[in-house]
Amino acid sequence: MPVPLCQAKADFFRMLGHPVRIRVLELLQDGPVAVRDLLAAIEVEPPALSQQLAVLRRSGIVASSRDGATVVYRLAGGDVADLLQAARRILTEMLAGRNELLDELRETEGAAR
Structure with missing residues (x-):
């Protein structure tokens, strides 16, 4: 049974409903940012940031790439x-x-x- 559009929209806004995720998205508006720079700007513990980045990545709202040992995130659109x-x-x-x-x-x- 397909998910009604209103439910899909509610799920989308619920996915956005975390302060760390919103802050990450705000920081990525100007272009790709390395995880270490996200950590410095947001001031959360690495596991907490990693968990929120995973939610954003699974949703398809952000994408990541690796530059050597550095992981960089960017908005997917x-x-x-x-x-x-x-x-x-x-x-x-x-x-x-x-x-x-x-x-x-x-x-x-x-x-x-």
């Missing part, structure tokens, strides 16, 4: 970078709305005194 930029825009709009509400609450609180 440009759409991921577009998705991250869209998420940033959406979050900015959401947070701006909250700030406007917070400002309004502060104004009404000051007027009530």
Whole structure:
């Protein structure tokens, strides 16, 4: 029985739903990055990073290659970078709305005194 499209989308977003995975994807937006550089930028233990990279690799969202002893990761396609930029825009709009509400609450609180 085929997986419904909405379930496949939910699975995709669930796969993205880890801070280390999001940070890895953000770092890879500018081009390939060696694992040692990912470790330095993210500051997690190597096994934790390895586990999250494996999830991203299995999903097909990143690809890896070896340059001697160095393993380098890259985004498998440009759409991921577009998705991250869209998420940033959406979050900015959401947070701006909250700030406007917070400002309004502060104004009404000051007027009530």
